[in-house]
Amino acid sequence: MRIAILGTRGIPANYGGFETFAEELSTRLARLGHSVTVYGRERHGITDHQGVRLQYLPTIRHKYFDTIAHTFLATLHLLFHRQDAALYCNGANAIFTILPRLAGIPVALNVDGLERKRKKWNRLARGWYLLSEWLSTKLPNSVVTDAAAIAVYYRERYGKATVFIPYGAETGRLRSSAVLDQLGLEAGRYFLYVSRLEPENRALEVRQAFEAAKTDMRLAVIGDAPYAQEYVRRVRDTADPRIVMPGAIYGVGYRELGSHCFAYIHATEVGGTHPALIEAMGRGALVLYFRTRENEEVVADAGIPFGDDLTSAIERAIAMTEAAREALRERAMERVKTHYSWDAVTARYEALLRGLLPGK
Numbered sequence: 001m002r003i004a005i006l007g008t009r010g011i012p013a014n015y016g017g018f019e020t021f022a023e024e025l026s027t028r029l030a031r032l033g034h035s036v037t038v039y040g041r042e043r044h045g046i047t048d049h050q051g052v053r054l055q056y057l058p059t060i061r062h063k064y065f066d067t068i069a070h071t072f073l074a075t076l077h078l079l080f081h082r083q084d085a086a087l088y089c090n091g092a093n094a095i096f097t098i099l100p101r102l103a104g105i106p107v108a109l110n111v112d113g114l115e116r117k118r119k120k121w122n123r124l125a126r127g128w129y130l131l132s133e134w135l136s137t138k139l140p141n142s143v144v145t146d147a148a149a150i151a152v153y154y155r156e157r158y159g160k161a162t163v164f165i166p167y168g169a170e171t172g173r174l175r176s177s178a179v180l181d182q183l184g185l186e187a188g189r190y191f192l193y194v195s196r197l198e199p200e201n202r203a204l205e206v207r208q209a210f211e212a213a214k215t216d217m218r219l220a221v222i223g224d225a226p227y228a229q230e231y232v233r234r235v236r237d238t239a240d241p242r243i244v245m246p247g248a249i250y251g252v253g254y255r256e257l258g259s260h261c262f263a264y265i266h267a268t269e270v271g272g273t274h275p276a277l278i279e280a281m282g283r284g285a286l287v288l289y290f291r292t293r294e295n296e297e298v299v300a301d302a303g304i305p306f307g308d309d310l311t312s313a314i315e316r317a318i319a320m321t322e323a324a325r326e327a328l329r330e331r332a333m334e335r336v337k338t339h340y341s342w343d344a345v346t347a348r349y350e351a352l353l354r355g356l357l358p359g360k
Helices: 017-031 066-080 091-102 123-136 148-158 178-183 203-211 229-235 251-260 275-282 293-299 310-319 322-339 342-356
Strands: 002-006 035-040 052-056 085-089 107-110 142-145 190-194 218-222 243-247 263-266 287-290 304-306
Touching (some): 017 275, 066 091, 085 091, 085 342, 091 123, 107 342, 123 148, 178 251, 203 218, 203 229, 263 275, 275 293, 275 322, 287 293, 287 310, 293 304, 293 322
Parallel strands (some): 035 052, 190 218, 190 263, 287 304
16 A cells, blocks of 8 residues: 555654654554655655655644644645555644545544643644544544543544554563663663653653652653743752753663663653553553553553652652562563554554555
8 A cells, every 4th residue: 555644743753652653653564565655844864764755844833833734735745646545643633634535545543632631732722622623523534542541532522433543562671771871870770751841741740749759769851842941941940969851862762761760650641542651661661650541541450550649659669579560560561562562553554544445
């Protein structure tokens, strides 16, 4: 098949979950023999990545227009460079899926989580996301949800049956640890937090909870945010010498951090299946996770839940026996192997897109 993936910043991934998803899915589809084009707005100086064609197009660099402006241009390009099927990412792009569909190109849309609940959006943006939810049930050929809880939401609110396909993750720890030396961290002696530094990801609460914890371990806060400078400043406003905040780290360094941490803290309160969470589980990290339906769905009994009591959860993890901690780590890795394999995810997307083709 000739497949286009639209709605992300592009690959190689250097921003967030959708970019990681686009890279993992597209490169695997390419290895299966498909011709895959990923539209992006971040130029990397290359036109091919592991057999995937990269199509760069401009955008409007603005918090509220970045995604939709680029996806609109990508959609116009797609209409003149036809593919057999298109996969759109981000429910905000729902309105554009009607154009390729009218042109005879079948479309699937991955809506992600309930984006309108993110605190960073103003009332107009939340209204757009609410409208986009409804449009998602009308315009594309198929709607994909990455968490069972989100699938239930669409079924109960809109009467729409969606296709549930989760994100994937690798399993196994990296032996290398070069990034730890660069950050002054010791293997097995630091807590790890990875996310965009935005309010609904609770980075500030994580930092404050760790500051109150009685431990000589360290906390590595990994991430940044292009349109939340004031919030980022508040997160980084600490004098605690145990805390290191180097910004965003990708690639091998990111994987090394997940492989050697004492525990991973996942505090996100909005969204579906979060890639950083299952990636940490796949590395065999001890997971402390904020108690939401979506996070509980992913972790189940393989981690330590918390609400407003993160400080006590941190101290509880430290006080556990090593055998108890290791049991949770093994359980987490096994859950990823069983439920979140990238190869299984790719096979399901391949079947979905093939099933959308005329005559199928």
